[in-house]
Amino acid sequence: MLINTWYVAAESASVTTTPVGVRMLGQDFAVFRDKAGKAHCLSDVCIHRGGSLCRGKVVDGTMQCPYHGWRFNAGGECVEIPSLGPDAAIPKRARVDSYPVQEKYGWVWVFLGDLADDERPPLPDFYPEYEAFEKGAAEWRFVRGTYVFDAAWTRVVENGLDNAHPFFVHQDFGNPDNPRITPVEIQERPFGSYSTRAQKPVEKRGVWAEKITTDRPDVRTELQYHASGPTVRIQMHLRPPMSQIIVSAYTPIDDKQTLSWWIQGRNFFTDPKYDDDSRRRVLTVFQEDANVVNHIKPVHVPPSLSAELTIYPDAMSFSFRKMIKEYEAKGWRIDTKAMAAEDEIVRVIPSPARKADPKNWVMDPVLLRPARPMSQAAE
Ligand code: FES
Numbered sequence: 084m085l086i087n088t089w090y091v092a093a094e095s096a097s098v099t100t101t102p103v104g105v106r107m108l109g110q111d112f113a114v115f116r117d118k119a120g121k122a123h124c125l126s127d128v129c130i131h132r133g134g135s136l137c138r139g140k141v142v143d144g145t146m147q148c149p150y151h152g153w154r155f156n157a158g159g160e161c162v163e164i165p166s167l168g169p170d171a172a173i174p175k176r177a178r179v180d181s182y183p184v185q186e187k188y189g190w191v192w193v194f195l196g197d198l199a200d201d202e203r204p205p206l207p208d209f210y211p212e213y214e215a216f217e218k219g220a221a222e223w224r225f226v227r228g229t230y231v232f233d234a235a236w237t238r239v240v241e242n243g244l245d246n247a248h249p250f251f252v253h254q255d256f257g258n259p260d261n262p263r264i265t266p267v268e269i270q271e272r273p274f275g276s277y278s279t280r281a282q283k284p285v286e287k288r289g290v291w292a293e294k295i296t297t298d299r300p301d302v303r304t305e306l307q308y309h310a311s312g313p314t315v316r317i318q319m320h321l322r323p324p325m326s327q328i329i330v331s332a333y334t335p336i337d338d339k340q341t342l343s344w345w346i347q348g349r350n351f352f353t354d355p356k357y358d359d360d361s362r363r364r365v366l367t368v369f370q371e372d373a374n375v376v377n378h379i380k381p382v383h384v385p386p387s388l389s390a391e392l393t394i395y396p397d398a399m400s401f402s403f404r405k406m407i408k409e410y411e412a413k414g415w416r417i418d419t420k421a422m423a424a425e426d427e428i429v430r431v432i433p434s435p436a437r438k439a440d441p442k443n444w445v446m447d448p449v450l451l452r453p454a455r456p457m458s459q460a461a462e
């Protein structure tokens with residue numbers, strides 16, 4: 084798992100002045116809104132006696148620990164220790180990590196790392212259809228939800244970028260009678276990549292068959308990847324102009340479980356009465372993926388780029404593996420093995436305030452694998 088990346092922590096609609104607990108990268112966080120409606124994210128473990136902040140309450144825009152009532156402001160600094168009285172000096176170390184937050188596509192994104200504002204990558208900017216919908220456009224209709232994979236985030240993201248699996252995994256998408264895909268042209272994009280491919284359409288059944296006849300052109304699929312999230316956009320151009328899009332952001336809950344936040348858009352059957360059917364179809368697709376991905380070995384993408392055989396339809400996943408290597412080369416991969424060997428120690432994802440002032444923190448940051456040059460990282 085990687086630090087210094089934006090991850091989706093919650094649906095915007097579910098974050099209120101009642102805090103919610105969120106698990107990401109094997110760590111716990113408290114997410115809440117202040118009275119002005121701004122969302123915040125703090126490390127969940129209180130530095131006094133380990134209380135779980137998300138089980139406390141929001142008081143005047145601060146997060147109050149449920150155990151002894153210490154209050155932490157949105158920046159993570161303790162502003163009140165009730166047992167010392169109102170005039171007591173608050174120790175400098177009385178603070179928890181606070182993480183940058185943005186909201187986009189109806190999701191609360193949290194930057195889990197210590198990079199300064201101008202060093203952080205942007206959020207993906209590849210869902211204009213959804214942004215138009217938020218402003219009232221009716222051309223596209225959207226449904227949204229979540230799905231939990233019992234699989235490592237690297238394998239789950241790669242599955243989203245996998246051009247050749249739909250033919251064998253998805254009853255609705257791949258044409259098993261003609262699984263050949265056109266060569267995948269890949270373009271590197273800032274913080275990600277893009278590719279397009281074409282395939283023979285599959286025959287549709289049920290209500291979809293009314294709209295989609297067998298006399299159809301090739302289905303063109305566009306895939307986009309962005310390191311923030313990490314996020315994958317898949318757009319299938321069925322019979323033009325009919326098209327559907329799934330954008331998924333994949334949050335590692337921990338080393339072995341991955342939460343997909345997804346929003347599916349369609350520009351046909353836009354009547355809300357088709358929403359349930361759309362939602363059911365997306366969840367079926369995720370279940371079909373999970374049936375395979377939850378059982379891949381090894382659990383994580385192997386460290387060597389040559390440990391598995393890559394062919395041209397794998398171009399997007401190969402590019403994704405290289406991105407992981409770039410992060411690892413910078414020393415941004417959490418050393419989960421070393422942390423698992425520790426006994427009863429709570430560590431936290433380092434927040435930007437630590438870079439500016441590395442001393443005066445109660446808890447130490449998570450252990451990271453040492454940085455190493457790309458030439459070694461790729462081995
Ligand atoms: S454990 Fe949080 S105030 Fe004591």
Ligand SMILES: [Fe+2]
Pocket residue numbers: 242243248249252253368372
């Ligand atoms: Fe799939």
